Amino acid sequence: HSPANKVCHSFGDSVEILGKSYPTDHFTNATPTIVSKIGRNLHNKEHHPLHLIYKRIESFFHKSYLRRGNPIFSAYSNLSPVVTHEQNFDSLLVPQNHVSRLPSDTYYINSEYMLRAHTSAHQRDLVRSGLDAFIVAGDVYRRDAIDATHYPVFHQMEGVRLFSDFELFNKVSDLSGVSLFEDGRRDNTRQETHSLETSKLVEHDLKVCLEALMRCLFGEDLNMRWVDAYFPFTHPSWELEIYHQEEWVEMLGCGVMEQKLLDSAGATNKVGWAFGLGLERLAMKLFSIPDIRLFWSTDSGFLHQFEGKDFNDSIIYKPVSKYPQCVNDISFWIPEEFSPNDFYDLVRSVGGDLVEQVSLVDEFLHPKKKRMSHCYRIVYRHMEKTLTQEEVNEVHQEIENLSAQNLGVEVR
Ligand code: FA5
Ligand code: MG
Known part of the structure; x- marks a missing residue:
């Protein structure tokens, strides 16, 4: 059972979604970024x-x-x-032990509701x-x-x-x-x-x-x-x-x-x-x-290309010129219970849509310490402007700090 709630969900006792309030509990692993x-x-x-x-x-x-x-x-x-676990899984005959039910794969609101x-x-x-x-x-x-x-x-x-x-x-x-x-x-x-x-x-x-x-x-x-x-x-x-x-x-x-x-x-x-x-x-x-x-862009460069279009019109999107990437790696010792999806959620919460890609580029087991190390490569890219190295460093530093704090990893 992966401790998905280790990613500090940072809701209080309850979370408000579409005008309804849901009490949080040990199941809660949805993040404010997702709920937004x-x-x-x-x-x-x-x-x-x-x-x-x-x-x-x-x-x-x-x-x-x-x-x-x-x-x-x-x-x-x-x-x-917002549906019940029963609607998403049981009503569809999804077995109790099916991987899709794991908190590492699914966003739970609490022990009754999920996204x-x-x-x-x-x-x-x-x-x-x-x-x-x-x-x-x-x-x-x-x-x-x-x-x-x-x-x-x-x-x-x-x-x-x-x-x-x-x-x-x-x-x-x-x-x-x-x-x-x-x-x-x-x-x-x-x-x-x-x-x-x-x-x-x-x-x-x-x-x-x-x-x-x-x-x-x-x-x-x-x-x-x-x-x-x-x-x-x-x-x-x-x-x-x-x-x-x-x-x-x-x-x-x-x-x-x-x-x-x-x-x-x-x-x-x-x-x-x-x-x-x-x-x-x-x-x-x-x-x-x-x-x-x-799809989530609110920038006119994207949306403008579809404005005034009828659903039968043929449309070819013309990429607004791609701004340069910034690549930063992060390496850490992982605790015994760790799911990469916990880290991805944290990166998404901190970096938002500045993060283009995160990939596990290296993992190794320290022969003496018997500890596992993961190295992730984070590719940053703004969709509408060039990012400065300082802007990226700030986000990257925050990812390091929160990973240590919330996921129990030890940054190397
Ligand atoms: C399902 O979600 C089933 N509910 C589909 C289904 C419905 C089967 C009714 C039988 C009867 P799956 O996880 O493969 O299956 O997703 C269905 C489709 O959603 C995929 O074929 C793909 O087009 C899209 N999809 C799945 N995962 C992603 C993803 N991560 N990003 C974008 N599209 C995705
Ligand atoms: Mg599929």
Whole structure:
């Protein structure tokens, strides 16, 4: 059990989020820096690139899926990112010992509440409320490394579609003896309660939908591939990768929804698919945005390039010239219980968006002292001006001081 709360969360007895007060306790490891991002709602800001992508996807679902002229997918983009551990994990059948529950990976508010780590946290409740088809966009929070493509807050979009037996089988001509459910064994192709036809038809509908979505975003001659994956709440499961600028990039995870989840939500006579995709990943590829920190920029150099744009306009971001980097290393002896994510959070709290990247560049075990030393390289870069060495030194010194104070490390 990693002592995540060693990173002095520095809230008092309670923390105020979106007008509600939450008592802090031994679980609390969210930091003020992280909590200050809640409510920014970049995905709902007119002309913000994340909003443009969200609108493109929403419009795809609204125009592709109609019932008697009305969209069948309902869209949600204002659900609170504060959820219970139960919503984020248990409702999705995430095992008690799954790594994603570790405080080194997740931001907890207290022993009941946390910041959602994925938009899947809303699946069960929205199905329970009676919906058959919905999309959800929102900010999600994960403790993670720091570099040009990782930020502790990013945005996801979830999609869910359920089918009754009539809805699933109405396109098949020979229906004799086909039913949604049957008793069997779980294997690579299906869950124990699904017929093979169910599993294959749901898979087909899901893949056709997501391939069409990607073509709608990236154009007709897009290169894609399906990769087998595992999620506790879908089976079978896949990831979709697209080929872009000479590399394969994972865009989303998806699968056939676990029947146990649907049963717990009261949808016992339906089957369905679900997917979750990353809006930053899509936006960075679509608009050629080179650094994930830029989404949080309030500088006109960035936002200006999207102003007055409609979600269907094609946009290529032109980098505001990159200012020089400043590289500083920090080495310290680590205590017995230490997680690099504790250090990353501290760096993020002190250095904010001046920090472009942090990487573990060296670790070694002192043969006599039996102590472990870590060396981290911190790359500083301001997105809108040149940093002076003094400005960097001040931040770096503060990182050293607080690491010694809060993480129990001994700076070398
Ligand atoms: C999930 O979060 C699952 N909830 C997805 C899912 C939903 C599966 C419904 C099945 C059914 P994953 O952690 O792989 O899975 O994240 C999904 C997508 O979010 C990724 O494909 C990627 O596009 C994006 N993503 C994940 N981590 C990051 C990150 N650190 N920075 C930016 N985007 C990320
Ligand atoms: Mg993944």
